[in-house]
Amino acid sequence: MKASAFSYTRASSVTDALDLLALHGDQAKVLSGGQSLMPALNLRLSAPALLVDIGAISELRGISESNGVLKIGALTRHVDILRSPDIAKHAPLLTEAIAYVAHPAIRNKGTIGGSLAHADPASELPACTIGLDAIIVVRGRNGERRIQAADFFTGIYETVLSPEELLVAVEMPVAKSNSAHFFHEYARRKGDYAIVGLAASGILEGDVFADLRLGFFAVGDRPLLAAASKHLTGKPVTASMLADAQAALDAELDPQEDQQASAGMRRYLARQLMARCVATLLGRPELDARPRA
Amino acid sequence: MNDSSEKQSGLSVLDRPNSYIGKTVPRPNLGRLMQGRGQYVSDMVLPRMAHVVFLRSPYAHARILKIDATEAKAMPGVIAVVTGAELAKVITPWVGVLSHLKGLKSAPQHAIATDRACWQGEAVAAIVATGRALAEDAAELVSVDYEELVPVTDMRTALDPETPVIHPELGDNLAFERNLDAGAVDQAFKDSDEVVEAKFVFGRHTGVTLEPRAVLADWNSGEERLTVYLGTQAPHMVQNIAAMHLGLDEAQVRVVCKDVGGSFGIKVHIYADEMATLALSKLLRRPVKFVADRVESFNTDIHARDHVCKARIGVSKNGTINAFEIDDVTGIGPYSMYPRTSAIEANQVINLVGGPYTTQNYRARTRVVFQNKNVTCQYRGVGHPIACSITEGLVDLAAQRIGMDPIEIRRRNLIRDDAYPCGSPSGLKFEALSHHASLDKLIAMMNYDALRAEQAELRKRGIYRGIGIASFIEVTNPSAAFYGVGGARISSQDGVAVRLDATGRVICQTSITEQGQGSESLTAQIVGSVLGVSMGRVRVILGDTDNTPYGGGTWASRGAGIGGEAALQAAKVLRKNILDVAAAILQAKPHDLDIIDNAVVDVQGGQQRIELHELARVVYFRPDTLPPGFQPELMATRHFVPREYPFAFTNGIQASWLEVDTQAGFIKLLKHWVVEDCGTIINPQLVDEQIRGGVVQGLGAALYEHCIYDERGQLTNANMADYLVPMSGEMPDIDVGHIVSPTLDGELGAKGAGEAGTAAAAAAVTNAVNDALSPFNVTVTEIPLTPRVILTALGRI
Numbered sequence A: 001m002k003a004s005a006f007s008y009t010r011a012s013s014v015t016d017a018l019d020l021l022a023l024h025g026d027q028a029k030v031l032s033g034g035q036s037l038m039p040a041l042n043l044r045l046s047a048p049a050l051l052v053d054i055g056a057i058s059e060l061r062g063i064s065e066s067n068g069v070l071k072i073g074a075l076t077r078h079v080d081i082l083r084s085p086d087i088a089k090h091a092p093l094l095t096e097a098i099a100y101v102a103h104p105a106i107r108n109k110g111t112i113g114g115s116l117a118h119a120d121p122a123s124e125l126p127a128c129t130i131g132l133d134a135i136i137v138v139r140g141r142n143g144e145r146r147i148q149a150a151d152f153f154t155g156i157y158e159t160v161l162s163p164e165e166l167l168v169a170v171e172m173p174v175a176k177s178n179s180a181h182f183f184h185e186y187a188r189r190k191g192d193y194a195i196v197g198l199a200a201s202g203i204l205e206g207d208v209f210a211d212l213r214l215g216f217f218a219v220g221d222r223p224l225l226a227a228a229s230k231h232l233t234g235k236p237v238t239a240s241m242l243a244d245a246q247a248a249l250d251a252e253l254d255p256q257e258d259q260q261a262s263a264g265m266r267r268y269l270a271r272q273l274m275a276r277c278v279a280t281l282l283g284r285p286e287l288d289a290r291p292r293a
Numbered sequence B: 001m002n003d004s005s006e007k008q009s010g011l012s013v014l015d016r017p018n019s020y021i022g023k024t025v026p027r028p029n030l031g032r033l034m035q036g037r038g039q040y041v042s043d044m045v046l047p048r049m050a051h052v053v054f055l056r057s058p059y060a061h062a063r064i065l066k067i068d069a070t071e072a073k074a075m076p077g078v079i080a081v082v083t084g085a086e087l088a089k090v091i092t093p094w095v096g097v098l099s100h101l102k103g104l105k106s107a108p109q110h111a112i113a114t115d116r117a118c119w120q121g122e123a124v125a126a127i128v129a130t131g132r133a134l135a136e137d138a139a140e141l142v143s144v145d146y147e148e149l150v151p152v153t154d155m156r157t158a159l160d161p162e163t164p165v166i167h168p169e170l171g172d173n174l175a176f177e178r179n180l181d182a183g184a185v186d187q188a189f190k191d192s193d194e195v196v197e198a199k200f201v202f203g204r205h206t207g208v209t210l211e212p213r214a215v216l217a218d219w220n221s222g223e224e225r226l227t228v229y230l231g232t233q234a235p236h237m238v239q240n241i242a243a244m245h246l247g248l249d250e251a252q253v254r255v256v257c258k259d260v261g262g263s264f265g266i267k268v269h270i271y272a273d274e275m276a277t278l279a280l281s282k283l284l285r286r287p288v289k290f291v292a293d294r295v296e297s298f299n300t301d302i303h304a305r306d307h308v309c310k311a312r313i314g315v316s317k318n319g320t321i322n323a324f325e326i327d328d329v330t331g332i333g334p335y336s337m338y339p340r341t342s343a344i345e346a347n348q349v350i351n352l353v354g355g356p357y358t359t360q361n362y363r364a365r366t367r368v369v370f371q372n373k374n375v376t377c378q379y380r381g382v383g384h385p386i387a388c389s390i391t392e393g394l395v396d397l398a399a400q401r402i403g404m405d406p407i408e409i410r411r412r413n414l415i416r417d418d419a420y421p422c423g424s425p426s427g428l429k430f431e432a433l434s435h436h437a438s439l440d441k442l443i444a445m446m447n448y449d450a451l452r453a454e455q456a457e458l459r460k461r462g463i464y465r466g467i468g469i470a471s472f473i474e475v476t477n478p479s480a481a482f483y484g485v486g487g488a489r490i491s492s493q494d495g496v497a498v499r500l501d502a503t504g505r506v507i508c509q510t511s512i513t514e515q516g517q518g519s520e521s522l523t524a525q526i527v528g529s530v531l532g533v534s535m536g537r538v539r540v541i542l543g544d545t546d547n548t549p550y551g552g553g554t555w556a557s558r559g560a561g562i563g564g565e566a567a568l569q570a571a572k573v574l575r576k577n578i579l580d581v582a583a584a585i586l587q588a589k590p591h592d593l594d595i596i597d598n599a600v601v602d603v604q605g606g607q608q609r610i611e612l613h614e615l616a617r618v619v620y621f622r623p624d625t626l627p628p629g630f631q632p633e634l635m636a637t638r639h640f641v642p643r644e645y646p647f648a649f650t651n652g653i654q655a656s657w658l659e660v661d662t663q664a665g666f667i668k669l670l671k672h673w674v675v676e677d678c679g680t681i682i683n684p685q686l687v688d689e690q691i692r693g694g695v696v697q698g699l700g701a702a703l704y705e706h707c708i709y710d711e712r713g714q715l716t717n718a719n720m721a722d723y724l725v726p727m728s729g730e731m732p733d734i735d736v737g738h739i740v741s742p743t744l745d746g747e748l749g750a751k752g753a754g755e756a757g758t759a760a761a762a763a764a765v766t767n768a769v770n771d772a773l774s775p776f777n778v779t780v781t782e783i784p785l786t787p788r789v790i791l792t793a794l795g796r797i
């Protein structure tokens, strides 16, 4: 399939891009790495009149840390995240998670801004931003908005971004010495979108979770920060606390049925992931015993 | 690779000094393909070439009431918009039946649907434009009024009286039925200590080729000739059929098949949209190109293996298998595919079930039914994976029931290696198979006992691994028994012409085709070896009905065994002719001379007498120096088809070692082994890679590949994100071993190896999964084995 005809322009700066977006409104689409947009164009699922390529805007690039905040520019490619020592140090969850995103050829082009703006509910990075309590920085002609990741995603491929805004960066607190993280997803093949996944970070005080953020993905129309984690914090986790947390998780999930999994299967796998996460972070394998015959 | 220590006397034509047979040599076409200089139809451009895009039915079953193309025709770049009715004036419809499949019926199929679309994806109009994108733009503006009809989607109810009949003139939705009853089945079940039953379910899937189907048709009205550039496995078959339906003489059609980006049986059929492209070229008097995009590929490339089969096995406590019985149903889409038909797969299932085993008691029924889904037909391993999964699944269930090791029950029932020639209850004739030698080799390769010990140890720790074994037989080197006897003009013989050119190099034209499996290489290896010429001096020409001998092409694991034998025989004649010339020039006796390393030498002493280029110079430029009346013939042609046996059966055995995550339902493949017997091995690497590639496609079927239709007949996963092909990340190491039992039906002794891998891979995996899950008393007989299937079987969801 071939995309329908469109015009193309390369923005020279954020201001330039915002002017173009304001001028063309929802006739225009931002082109970042193109790894989600181009397939959609070729399948004629989307037919914008104009593509605004932001690839040349250098102010959207780069990874930096200051005052305990890690900032990742929107144009940072998946491969840059994978290889960045700063990210490995300050947000190791991202380093681990990014290896699950697609395949090398796609990671060489796809960007974090594109992934977050695209907001596929089965995508890894949106859940990571929730797990890491990140702030998503967007800019419009009227200025900048700083949005909590948990408030950014509003539905399947939907966010609070308006067509005239640009996602410019993601910011997150750097990992502390007692921070811990967990990432795992169930996918049919390496690089596939997940059937169910979990990107989690926590603060451990001894053998107790002082804080635990569980960012589930592919369990609903957007990534979910599980409120059920409240059953697991503040005191040493027992099997019954975990069971309560799993039941609470079940109640807050609203998973979709698709070719890979029924809603029930997604709930089941999410509960397994929760147990696995808790057992792993606490170093207590008995909390995640495999079923025996 | 040169081994000149042996002298040729007393050796076969292949077993000569510097023979390439049995050696891994690089493929001659490698450099061209690796440098991106392949010539795929997808990339071809001709002057005045137009592109066709097909508007396809969004419904599984719908009457076409009206097509309005006014707006589309006015679009820039649009050359024509052609409906089925308009095209029917140029091309006649066809019916995919063969007379040896008694009772097989189908309805006339048009290149473009005329009044009714019978599956989602059937073409209802053609839009021809100067570019593909422009044609797609215009296609969006063609408006079609449909009246949706009730689709028939569930093959299990296709024959129920309440179900609508897709083609009322046929009376019912039954395309074909075959029944077989051999031996004394009822008595055998009565005499059995245990009878085990199971229902086997196979997911419909397809063979995903890297390069989609592509055709470029060029009607030259000056010459009144149609040249068809096509990625096909059977150029002469296409030539015949194109001519027949376009009202041309065969001589007016030339089919050229250059590089093909994968075929797997997908590209051996006559597709309606390709025929439409040919007709459009004739109609519009200019080159027209069609390249299926990926969505079209999923909706229109043949599907396969959509079977549900109830089956049972009777076994005695001592392990003797007494009988097999199957009742199979398969859904083939709305038409039997042309010209090979969609009944062959089910027919093969009946032929092959129980094939490796001694019991002569076998009852089978298969029913082939129409449905409003994409058409199905022959895909790599035709019927074998179904038959093998049923047979080997039953054998394992029987072993489990009587508490016998899966290896032991096979030892007791596989046909003995010294029992040949012999036959199967379904009438197959076996020349020489090696089930027991293969089994022994497999056990050694996989270290069976140690693996069992490891399995037991891990099980104590809650890790569930399984071992699955699957023996198989494979149909290769088919004679006319496959299609010819049924009235199809599909040649079972192949021809090869070899000639020594004026510089002492060899040009070889063969009717087999190359789709990546190495036909070119094996032909050069055989010709080079027989002639005594280095491979670098042999150029192979394939895939051109104007420029190769007439023949079948490459499918059904026939290229090496049939085309290779023709190459051998042709090279033998040329060799003799060369030696006759050499004898004349050298005033020697032909039998005192040999050809080694591109030169004629003395048999005694090996002294070089005349280089081939010098011999050729004399023949072509100084024939006046040859003895009077002596006419050299430096070109020879030979044809071959097996005559003793209708098929050269091969055999082998596979094993899978895997782990089931009983918590999440995922299967991790850890290792796969294959021992196969394809007779003479011409190029070990080509054989091994055919086996591995075949196994990977079988593993795809076992775990991933599935064309998922909803109840309205909509294919819901027609893209590479949702249709899961096997990828390297999940594939295990695949160890391949060989037993060699050459066929005596020909001098080469080669049987086919192209489909053996696919035949048994899924059976081995399913058996391994059931072995892993045996502590849970769970049996799964459905593929693909998705996490959902496993978790459901385990009762976790």
Ligand SMILES: Cc1cc2nc3c(=O)[nH]c(=O)nc-3n(C[C@H](O)[C@H](O)[C@H](O)COP(=O)(O)OP(=O)(O)OC[C@H]3O[C@@H](n4cnc5c(N)ncnc54)[C@H](O)[C@@H]3O)c2cc1C
Pocket (backbone or CB within 6 Å): A029, A030, A031, A032, A033, A034, A035, A036, A037, A038, A039, A054, A074, A100, A101, A102, A103, A106, A109, A110, A111, A112, A113, A114, A115, A117, A118, A122, A123, A124, A125, A161, A165, A166, A167, A168, A191, A192, A193, A194
């Ligand atoms: C085969 C394949 C497998 C994949 N597997 C995965 C996977 O497993 N997990 C996963 O998460 N992803 C996967 N992806 C998607 C990939 O990660 C993409 O890179 C990502 O989804 C989008 O990033 P991009 O830079 O390519 O964005 P683009 O495709 O350029 O854009 C995506 C969307 O975001 C908008 N957009 C982009 N940047 C901005 C911005 N700065 N401000 C506002 N809007 C913007 C665009 O307008 C567009 O609507 C896969 C892709 C492919 C092709």
